[in-house]
Amino acid sequence: MGPSSIAAINRLPTGQQREIYCRLIPDQLIDQFNIHPSYQDGEGNDLLIIDAPVDSYSVEMSLFHQHGFPDPLLYGHMTDTANGQIHVLLYIINDPNAPRFNVDRLPDGSSTKYGTQDRNLAAEEAAMKAGLLPGQIRQGLRLLSNARLTFEDFIKSLEHNIYFVEPLYYHNAIIFERYGLNYQSGRKRMEWINDRFSDGGDLVSLLDNSAFRLPEAAKSIRLRSWAIHDGILGEPFTEVTMYKIIDKPAGLITAPGISW
Numbered sequence: 001m002g003p004s005s006i007a008a009i010n011r012l013p014t015g016q017q018r019e020i021y022c023r024l025i026p027d028q029l030i031d032q033f034n035i036h037p038s039y040q041d042g043e044g045n046d047l048l049i050i051d052a053p054v055d056s057y058s059v060e061m062s063l064f065h066q067h068g069f070p071d072p073l074l075y076g077h078m079t080d081t082a083n084g085q086i087h088v089l090l091y092i093i094n095d096p097n098a099p100r101f102n103v104d105r106l107p108d109g110s111s112t113k114y115g116t117q118d119r120n121l122a123a124e125e126a127a128m129k130a131g132l133l134p135g136q137i138r139q140g141l142r143l144l145s146n147a148r149l150t151f152e153d154f155i156k157s158l159e160h161n162i163y164f165v166e167p168l169y170y171h172n173a174i175i176f177e178r179y180g181l182n183y184q185s186g187r188k189r190m191e192w193i194n195d196r197f198s199d200g201g202d203l204v205s206l207l208d209n210s211a212f213r214l215p216e217a218a219k220s221i222r223l224r225s226w227a228i229h230d231g232i233l234g235e236p237f238t239e240v241t242m243y244k245i246i247d248k249p250a251g252l253i254t255a256p257g258i259s260w
Contacts, residue, residue: 004158005084006059010052021050021061023157026150028143029073029093033065041067058089065096071137074147086155087164093147098139101127115229116168124229125211133222134169134229148179152246161246169237171225173254176242180249186240190254193233197224197258206232221260 002020003009009020022039025048029035039048045067052059058079062072077090102123104114112118114135127136155163165181167173173190183190196203197218207215212230217223228237244250 002158004160005057006052006078006080006086007057007084010054010056010059017052018048018050020157021052021059022048023154024061024076024151025063025074026143026147028146029063029141032141033073035063035065039063043067069096071096071100073141081164085160085162085164086158087166088151089166090168091147091151093140093143094138095141096138099130100138101130101132102137103127103135104137114168121211128212128226131222133171134225144175145179152244156246162243163246164241164243167240167242169225170228171221173240173242174221176244177250177252177254179244180251181242181244182250182252184241184243186242187252187254189240193224193228194255194258196233203227203232219258221255221258224255224258 003012009017012020030037035047040046047064047067049062049064049072050059051061058077061074061076063074065073071094072092073094073096075090075092075094076088079087079089081087103120104112106112106118106120110118112120114137115124116135124134130139132139152163155161164184165176167176170190170193173186195201198204199218201218204218207213207217207227209215212226213232214223214227217227
């Protein structure tokens with residue numbers, strides 16, 4: 001039997017470790033950007049950076065389309081749960097040809113942790129007006145559906161039939177719902193948020209047409225997420241954890257009838 005956890009993969013020799021983690025990369029991404037099977041460019045520069053210390057229970061992986069580019073095509077951060085299941089902390093796909101919005105850094109260059117610790121308000125407002133979501137530095141590549149299938153194949157290759165996800169923002173949780181995930185914790189919180197944005201809900205009156213609190217947010221997942229990111233709940237969006245049983249979609253909808 002092969003390794004069944006991040007910790008077990010990390011204990012393997014580098015070549016075997018790399019081969020297993022490469023299973024996380026969607027073929028469509030490789031084809032679209034003509035990435036060589038070695039994940040190196042023509043000058044021998046490595047385009048795939050894997051940070052998986054031998055004594056660690058987590059892994060961070062970044063795939064670039066060209067050496068020296070500031071942002072990866074694909075970034076993933078995963079860890080083991082206490083009982084050896086896979087828990088996704090962050091998963092990002094960027095379009096390197098799309099405009100960049102510096103929501104991840106302040107004007108002095110310091111990190112905002114994707115807006116979760118500090119906020120570059122000017123960059124965030126520009127990103128929102130361009131149609132992006134909270135935390136996005138560039139438009140995505142619309143490969144999430146394919147990436148999910150690739151990821152679930154990876155999970156199955158480790159002999160698991162379940163994985164866990166930490167939605168960083170409100171819209172992430174809604175997207176995960178649509179891909180069949182269930183709530184380990186936070187379902188009532190999601191329903192509570194929907195009720196507060198619905199007709200007669202207390203958040204509607206707080207949509208005062210300021211930068212991140214547009215009246216249209218009551219009926220828009222994307223704009224709700226911006227308002228929540230702006231603090232309209234009066235508290236951070238936290239304590240939501242989701243899981244997926246492979247091939248058994250949960251079919252949950254916590255914001256019925258609300259468009260993107």
